[in-house]
Amino acid sequence: MANEIGLIGKVLKVFEEYHVNIEHIPSGIDSFSIVVETNAIKPFIHELVAKIKNIIQADEINVTNEISLIATVGEKMKNSLGLSARLFGSLGNAGVNIALISQTNDEINIIIGVHNNDYEKTITALYNEFK
Numbered sequence: 786m787a788n789e790i791g792l793i794g795k796v797l798k799v800f801e802e803y804h805v806n807i808e809h810i811p812s813g814i815d816s817f818s819i820v821v822e823t824n825a826i827k828p829f830i831h832e833l834v835a836k837i838k839n840i841i842q843a844d845e846i847n848v849t850n851e852i853s854l855i856a857t858v859g860e861k862m863k864n865s866l867g868l869s870a871r872l873f874g875s876l877g878n879a880g881v882n883i884a885l886i887s888q889t890n891d892e893i894n895i896i897i898g899v900h901n902n903d904y905e906k907t908i909t910a911l912y913n914e915f916k
Contacts, residue, residue, distance in 0.1 A: 793812070793817055796817075799833065799837050808854060852900060855899065857896075859893065859894075860893055862894070876911070881906055
């Protein structure tokens with residue numbers, strides 16, 4: 786994937802064809818994720834995945850349902866040594882499994898994805914850590 790130009794663009798065009806709003810696109814060296822609202826694709830999820838798999842010749846596409854995105858945002862996060870450790874430590878101590886982690890180079894936010902059933906526990910843990 787790392788050497789193929791336009792791969793993510795091809796996938797985004799499929800979502801555009803289905804009129805699905807993209808919430809987030811975290812990526813790695815040889816993988817990327819497209820985060821969308823679960824209900825937005827439920828009626829045609831199998832068709833959508835098959836079309837993407839065919840267009841990009843993917844060996845495998847994984848679908849994870851019911852993930853909540855939570856952004857921790859702050860202008861002073863960039864120079865706050867240990868802030869990430871506090872954030873992830875508080876979630877670990879609360880028993881929250883993190884399904885997605887994303888941070889841009891401007892370092893003003895950290896986005897995490899947790900399973901919907903851990904949403905309230907996540908918010909409570911973060912609030913208690915940073916209040």
